[in-house]
Amino acid sequence: MKRYLPLLALTLSARALLAQPLSIVPVVSGFDRPVEIVQDPLRPNVQFVLNQSGAVRVVQDGVLLPTPLITLPVLIGNERGLLGMAFAPDHATSGHIYFHFTTTGVFMQLARYTRLGDALTVDPVTRLNIFRTLRPFSNHNAGCIRFGPDGYLYLPTGDGGSSGDPGNRAQTPTQILGKMLRLDPTGDDFPTDPERNYRIPPSNPFRPVNNPPVPALEEIWAFGLRNPWKFAFDDPTKLGTGAMVLADVGQNTREEVDYEPAGSGARNYGWRRFEGTFVHNAGTALAYGPHTPPIHEYPRTLGQSVTGGGVYRGLQLGPEYFGRYFFADYIAGRAWSLGLSLDPVTGEATVMDVRDHTADFGGVGFANVSSFGVDGAGEMFLIDYAGTVNRIVRQETTWLTDARAVQGPYLGGQVRSLLLSDGKTFDVQALRLASTSPLRAGVDFDARTNRASRTLVGVSVTGKVSQALVVPVTLECRNWNTGLFESVATGNWGAALGTLSATGLDGTKFVDAGGNVQCRVSMAYNGILLASSLRLSVEAASVSVD
Numbered sequence: 001m002k003r004y005l006p007l008l009a010l011t012l013s014a015r016a017l018l019a020q021p022l023s024i025v026p027v028v029s030g031f032d033r034p035v036e037i038v039q040d041p042l043r044p045n046v047q048f049v050l051n052q053s054g055a056v057r058v059v060q061d062g063v064l065l066p067t068p069l070i071t072l073p074v075l076i077g078n079e080r081g082l083l084g085m086a087f088a089p090d091h092a093t094s095g096h097i098y099f100h101f102t103t104t105g106v107f108m109q110l111a112r113y114t115r116l117g118d119a120l121t122v123d124p125v126t127r128l129n130i131f132r133t134l135r136p137f138s139n140h141n142a143g144c145i146r147f148g149p150d151g152y153l154y155l156p157t158g159d160g161g162s163s164g165d166p167g168n169r170a171q172t173p174t175q176i177l178g179k180m181l182r183l184d185p186t187g188d189d190f191p192t193d194p195e196r197n198y199r200i201p202p203s204n205p206f207r208p209v210n211n212p213p214v215p216a217l218e219e220i221w222a223f224g225l226r227n228p229w230k231f232a233f234d235d236p237t238k239l240g241t242g243a244m245v246l247a248d249v250g251q252n253t254r255e256e257v258d259y260e261p262a263g264s265g266a267r268n269y270g271w272r273r274f275e276g277t278f279v280h281n282a283g284t285a286l287a288y289g290p291h292t293p294p295i296h297e298y299p300r301t302l303g304q305s306v307t308g309g310g311v312y313r314g315l316q317l318g319p320e321y322f323g324r325y326f327f328a329d330y331i332a333g334r335a336w337s338l339g340l341s342l343d344p345v346t347g348e349a350t351v352m353d354v355r356d357h358t359a360d361f362g363g364v365g366f367a368n369v370s371s372f373g374v375d376g377a378g379e380m381f382l383i384d385y386a387g388t389v390n391r392i393v394r395q396e397t398t399w400l401t402d403a404r405a406v407q408g409p410y411l412g413g414q415v416r417s418l419l420l421s422d423g424k425t426f427d428v429q430a431l432r433l434a435s436t437s438p439l440r441a442g443v444d445f446d447a448r449t450n451r452a453s454r455t456l457v458g459v460s461v462t463g464k465v466s467q468a469l470v471v472p473v474t475l476e477c478r479n480w481n482t483g484l485f486e487s488v489a490t491g492n493w494g495a496a497l498g499t500l501s502a503t504g505l506d507g508t509k510f511v512d513a514g515g516n517v518q519c520r521v522s523m524a525y526n527g528i529l530l531a532s533s534l535r536l537s538v539e540a541a542s543v544s545v546d
């Protein structure tokens with residue numbers, strides 16, 4: 001009589017349902033007030049780290065090189081200095097790199113430099129000034145700059161500084177401060193002005209032709225920001241949605257995270273009337289409504305200066321972290337990630353759960369987190385302003401399984417990664433073909449029992465779908481008598497981890513003479529409303545034998 005050993009399968013399932021702890025490991029040190037890390041688009045093994053004092057340091061294969069890419073002539077101090085860097089989308093051919101920094105004057109300057117090929121130095125004479133804003137106070141210079149999926153450059157200006165936005169700039173349509181700007185730096189709408197060398201994208205929401213909610217400067221993309229030190233786009237090239245997630249540093253009540261579906265211009269994030277959802281200045285009217293509230297905020301008891309990160313689209317942290325947004329508090333030394341539940345119609349996000357990683361990263365005060373960043377594979381860095389770049393990693397665990405992915409893809413899918421560092425996580429992505437075709441993704445796995453026994457008692461697979469969808473999933477095993485795969489379990493998986501288990505299987509059918517089992521898990525989905533892609537992650541696969 002076959003004996004069923006449910007304990008192994010139950011153990012695996014229970015393990016999979018627990019949040020996998022993360023940790024940080026230092027990668028490279030020796031920076032002077034580092035505020036940003038940017039992946040070299042031409043060299044996968046190179047990242048650039050911005051010292052606030054002006055040098056752009058080069059990290060190659062995790063080693064800090066002695067010669068900077070370039071040292072910019074910045075005015076350093078407090079919140080001033082070198083703050084942002086972005087490669088042009090066409091950098092491979094144009095060589096263009098953009099920097100955002102404080103200059104004497106006092107301006108926040110956006111300037112372009114040109115690199116030759118994939119050189120690790122840039123000639124300062126290639127500088128072209130693109131845009132600048134006069135700064136009434138030394139603080140709230142915002143910081144990072146990013147190209148959006150639309151190819152345009154996004155530049156947050158900060159509210160001008162001091163405290164409480166004394167000039168009410170963030171709600172003033174004729175003020176460039178307190179806004180998110182969107183520029184096209186590939187052209188020049190101002191041929192007689194040597195300091196303004198950009199085009200205003202035709203689709204910018206405050207161009208009169210686009211019927212704006214209020215007449216305003218045409219460079220403006222969004223209103224009502226205080227000091228959005230860090231923002232990021234959810235990278236569509238890594239199955240992200242293209243949304244913008246930004247973290248706006250609060251005044252004295254709330255730190256906030258704002259979410260903007262791709263292409264949603266003309267939002268008003270509320271400052272200085274609102275600080276998060278709190279009414280900070282009741283006497284200030286919004287320039288226009290409605291107020292777009294944050295998707296997440298936290299009070300001063302938890303932190304005093306939010307540092308935005310990004311939506312994780314890498315592999316190494318495991319599927320449960322895919323699509324989660326990481327952020328930190330600079331002053332308190334805390335870090336979190338939150339899950340994003342996306343409305344398939346509107347693209348709006350609500351926060352599913354917030355995980356506090358502070359203890360796993362070293363406890364409260366573990367770092368003054370000045371920035372996050374991602375490498376070319378989407379893996380995440382965390383920068384300590386004291387001078388160290390860390391990686392966020394998954395704490396290693398031992399899965400009690402010896403399954404391995406052996407084959408893919410199915411129609412419309414491809415195996416993204418067969419074997420990861422822990423050896424037990426498969427990751428499969430699928431792209432939709434024609435709109436009428438079901439989206440299919442799957443992976444075959446070869447579950448070796450390492451014993452010459454044909455007594456199979458159970459197979460289980462744990463996984464999730466990295467979209468806000470529920471998708472039918474099938475687990476099949478090969479019948480060695482017929483050579484055909486047979487369905488042994490079916491279910492539905494969504495963003496939460498789900499498990500398919502088959503127990504009491506006939507070993508004379510499903511186990512070969514060498515004790516091996518071949519199974520596959522696959523899904524099919526029709527009618528994707530929002531996403532053009534779907535990603536199935538198989539967290540663990542196991543087989544139990546007597």
Ligand SMILES: [Ca+2]
Binds near residue numbers: 198
């Ligand atoms: Ca010009």
Ligand SMILES: [Ca+2]
Binds near residue numbers: 269276292293
């Ligand atoms: Ca706000």
